[in-house]
Amino acid sequence: MLEVVQLFKCLSDETRLHATLLIYLEGELCVCELMAALNDSQPKVSRHLAQLRNCGILDDKRRGQWVFYSMAKSLPHWAKTILETACQSNKPVLQGFQKNLKSMQDRPQCC
Numbered sequence: 001m002l003e004v005v006q007l008f009k010c011l012s013d014e015t016r017l018h019a020t021l022l023i024y025l026e027g028e029l030c031v032c033e034l035m036a037a038l039n040d041s042q043p044k045v046s047r048h049l050a051q052l053r054n055c056g057i058l059d060d061k062r063r064g065q066w067v068f069y070s071m072a073k074s075l076p077h078w079a080k081t082i083l084e085t086a087c088q089s090n091k092p093v094l095q096g097f098q099k100n101l102k103s104m105q106d107r108p109q110c111c
Contacts, residue, residue, distance in 0.1 A: 002056045002072075007079055010055035011086075015040060016048045019069075020057060021090060022097055024083045028070040029101075036104040037097040066108045 011017045022037055023029050034045045049069055052058040058069045087094060
């Protein structure tokens with residue numbers, strides 16, 4: 001079960017925080033989408049996603065060649081409230097990342 005200290009430790013890195021908030025807003029994203037949105041390399045994004053999965057914040061699901069990440073189904077309500085508040089407080093930054101995401105060409109189909 002996710003503890004408060006563990007959540008904050010996992011989100012203490014800016015890349016992990018931004019990736020988590022984007023996934024929270026978008027519902028589901030793959031590594032290549034996060035690379036485009038955050039303007040980061042595949043190894044860096046993948047490493048942070050693995051840490052978030054190990055923390056119990058994200059779930060992953062393979063569909064063909066793509067692995068999609070979403071919020072963990074077991075994420076407690078209090079953690080979702082924290083993420084919602086963080087999204088509201090970081091709106092301008094997240095809007096920039098969402099703009100990058102929307103301009104991505106050849107975006108994989110999530111469904």
